[in-house]
Each structure stands twice: as C-alpha cells, then as structure tokens.
Amino acid sequence: MTTKLFSGPLSMFGAKVQIAALEKNIPFELAMVPFDRDDNYSPKHPEVLRINPKAQVPVLIDGDLELFDSTQIFEYLEDRHPEPPLWPREPAARARARQLEHKSDEVFFPQVIRLFGLQQAMQSQPAIEACAACARFYGQLDTLLGDGRAYLAGGYTYADIAFYMAHVFADRKGAGMTAQTPRLVAWRDRTGERPAVRAVVGAMMDFLASQGRPVPVFLQR
Numbered sequence: 001m002t003t004k005l006f007s008g009p010l011s012m013f014g015a016k017v018q019i020a021a022l023e024k025n026i027p028f029e030l031a032m033v034p035f036d037r038d039d040n041y042s043p044k045h046p047e048v049l050r051i052n053p054k055a056q057v058p059v060l061i062d063g064d065l066e067l068f069d070s071t072q073i074f075e076y077l078e079d080r081h082p083e084p085p086l087w088p089r090e091p092a093a094r095a096r097a098r099q100l101e102h103k104s105d106e107v108f109f110p111q112v113i114r115l116f117g118l119q120q121a122m123q124s125q126p127a128i129e130a131c132a133a134c135a136r137f138y139g140q141l142d143t144l145l146g147d148g149r150a151y152l153a154g155g156y157t158y159a160d161i162a163f164y165m166a167h168v169f170a171d172r173k174g175a176g177m178t179a180q181t182p183r184l185v186a187w188r189d190r191t192g193e194r195p196a197v198r199a200v201v202g203a204m205m206d207f208l209a210s211q212g213r214p215v216p217v218f219l220q221r
Contacts (some may be wrong), residue, residue, distance in 0.1 A: 003028040006048050006059040009207040012109075012165045013070040014058040015200050019161045020074060022196035024081045033057055071101065074158045086158050097153035104162040108137045112166065115173035122174050134175035142181035150190065164191045168201060171216040188218070 005021065005028050007014025021028050033045045044055055051059045052068035060067045062080070067073050078087055088094045114130040121127055141163070144152060152159045167188065170176060177185050191197060205215045 002061075002063070004031060004061045005029070006031045006033060006045060006057050006061075008033045008057050009204060011057050012169050013056075013105075015165050015204060016070045016158075016161050017058045017060065017073050017077075018200045019165070019196045020077055020086060020158060022199060023086060023161075023194075024077060024084060026077065026081055070162075071105065074101070078158075086156070086161075088153060088155065088157065093153065097157045097159045100152050100159035101157075101162045103137075104159065104166045108134065108163070109166045109169070111137070112170045112173055112175060115170075115175060119174065127174070131175045134170055135178075135180070138177055138181045138184055141187075142184040145183040145187055151187065156191075156194075160187075160191050161197075164188065164197060165201075168204075168216065168219070171218065172214070176216065176218075192219075 003021075003026060005014070005017060007018060007030060009032055011033075018030070031045070031047075033048065034043070045057075047061075048057055048059050049055050051061075051066045054068070056068070058068065058070055058073060060073045060076070062076075065076075067076055074086070078085070088097055111130045111133040114126060115122075118124060118127040118130075122131075141152065151157065152163060167177070177188065179185070192201065201219065205219050208215050
C-alpha cells in the first residue's frame with residue numbers, strides 16, 4: 001500500500017505531518033505543491049482540490065483512505081503505526097498533550113497569521129498586539145517546562161512537533177523567542193536537533209534561501 005503526502009515547501013501544517021511520518025519511520029511519497037512569495041500556493045493541485053474542501057495541504061492518501069488536516073492525520077498515523085508512540089499512553093497525559101497541540105494551532109498560530117502582511121508595519125498596533133500575544137504564550141510554555149521536563153508534555157509528542165513548526169513561522173514573521181524564556185529556548189534547540197525535524201525544516205530553509213528570503217537566525221547554523 002502506497003502512502004502519499006501532499007505538502008508544500010512553506011506549509012507549516014504539511015511539515016508537521018512530514019516530521020511525524022519520519023519520526024515513525026513510515027515510508028511515504030512526498031508531492032510538493034508550489035508556493036508563492038506570500039506563503040500561498042498556486043496553482044492548486046487537482047488531488048488537493050478533490051480531497052480537501054478547504055483546498056489546503058496537507059493531504060494524505062494511504063491506500064483507499066484520503067485524509068486532510070494535520071491533526072486528523074496525526075491521529076490516523078498514531079492508530080496505524082503505534083510505534084514509536086507520539087502521544088502519551090496514559091489517558092490524562094494524552095489529553096494534556098492533545099490540548100497543547102490544539103493550542104499551538106488554534107491559539108498561538110492565529111496570532112502569527114495576524115503578522116502576515118505586516119512585515120513593513122511591525123510598529124503598528126495590530127503587529128504589536130500579535131507579538132505581545134505570542135510572547136505571553138511563550139511565557140506560559142516556559143513555565144510549563146519549569147518542572148524539569150525535556151518536552152512540552154513530558155516525553156516527545158505531536159505537541160512538540162506542532163509548536164516547533166508554529167514557532168518557526170512566528171520567528172519568520174517577527175515574533176521570535178527571547179532570553180526571557182530560557183527553558184523554552186533550550187526546548188527549541190533540543191527539538192530542532194532531532195533528525196526528522198532537521199530534515200524537514202532544513203529543506204524549508206533551503207527553499208527560503210534559494211529565493212533570497214530571510215532565514216531565522218536560530219536556523220542559520
């Protein structure tokens with residue numbers, strides 16, 4: 001059975017799925033759709049249009065199963081390929097990790113989206129408010145890491161994958177981490193050293209560099 005993933009060179013959500021598949025050692029065929037300089041993709045791939053009513057990547061085809069939405073794909077991958085686990089085994093711990101992944105996508109990342117198109121107006125009120133909201137979220141996660149845990153939910157999970165990618169885009173748009181959250185910066189560096197993360201994010205940064213676009217400082221090494 002062939003597994004095929006439709007993503008894009010600047011798809012944050014597609015990168016989440018790529019990283020998860022690599023972490024689980026799942027063989028897959030990667031189909032990259034084109035992205036423009038505004039982080040949108042065009043032309044739309046016909047398979048993406050057919051499968052996803054939102055016309056967005058990622059889209060996963062696994063045999064006769066067709067899925068969209070990175071979180072839904074996470075759940076399927078965990079059921080289909082339980083080892084190595086990327087959700088905690090214990091129900092309450094799993095629920096907390098799932099909530100962290102949800103907050104990354106639905107609480108933190110919407111603030112990053114507000115910064116799209118404001119790169120020349122970072123002193124505007126909307127940009128200042130979005131950056132402040134990101135900083136507050138960083139502070140909450142830094143506190144969460146204060147009990148000595150290595151990753152956001154204890155062990156490495158989908159929550160780490162989701163927030164790492166969301167932060168990459170936050171940094172690109174002017175809302176990066178600072179020395180005010182040292183535990184979270186250490187978490188970022190630790191997560192970024194994982195081979196699956198390095199492979200996917202490295203390719204994304206190579207794409208940005210090939211277009212003469214800025215690469216976050218923490219990813220330039």
